[in-house]
Amino acid sequence: MIDISINEVKSFDYRLIDEIKNLEKKNLGSEASINQWVIPVIIRYGKLIIAQKISDNKIVGVCELVKNWYDMRAAFIHSLYVDREFRSKGIGKKLISEVINILKKENLESVELTVDPENMTVINLYKGFGFILVSLEKDEYGKAVDRYLMRLKL
Template identity: 35%
Template sequence: MEKKYKIQILDAKKDSDLLFKIVEHENEVFGEATVGNWNIKPIAKYGKVFAAVTNDEKEELISVIEVLSSFDRELAYIYGVSTVPKFEKKGYATALLRYVIQYLKKLEIKKIELTVDTDNFTAQKIYKKLNFEIVEDLENEYGDNIKRYLMRYVGV
């Protein structure tokens, strides 16, 4: 059976159209917390943008993860994880996260962290299933009265 999707690491120049589709998607999903047009290309250039896309001529966006890392490669920070609504609840974000974790482990990154809304129980469940644990409560992380959990990958 042919795989219904493929994973790509996006290039800031070659994948410009898909990067802007990611911004449109994140505007719908995250509102003001989106990565935005001003940031998506620098993240693709100096960090990594991973995308799951349909494995056909359309190459429709399914799921996306943006990753930043520290200069010393000690820490990678997963900035955003999202799935296009029509593809939600089918395991794409989980599969993409597994891919990203393996990719980062091959680079010998020592710590992988992300933040999640304290009320986003679905995402927390996925992250815990993939060996992330809550290590800190963050106050005012993205603005006044916005609470998030800092989660860290503790897998072997």
């Protein structure tokens, strides 16, 4: 059992950006990951929430959020992942749960995300938190890269 704290990033230096950039590549691959040109934008204009090992502050989970320009009470989870070596230890659930709490405290009304329609484990994980399937978005992230849109009423 690893002791984890969930923290919102409010300021940063290049080391933190580098650490997240490397985690992105390792866990999401070069196509889906964001880099030093986007991570600071998420911190300043969206929200970056991280799971850190209490023993050494190492980042083991990341959630990147933006707000919906057309509905300011709605947020969107751009990515949520746990570092490969730390999966299946309950960190993902803890991170999702804390992200939901933070959004509730901010008086948001809903949060959306997209998932791979074939990834039943993740779909069921989000359903367990009350997310519902809204629609199938064809070619959302490129030709034949379909995604389910899921939504949670907060």
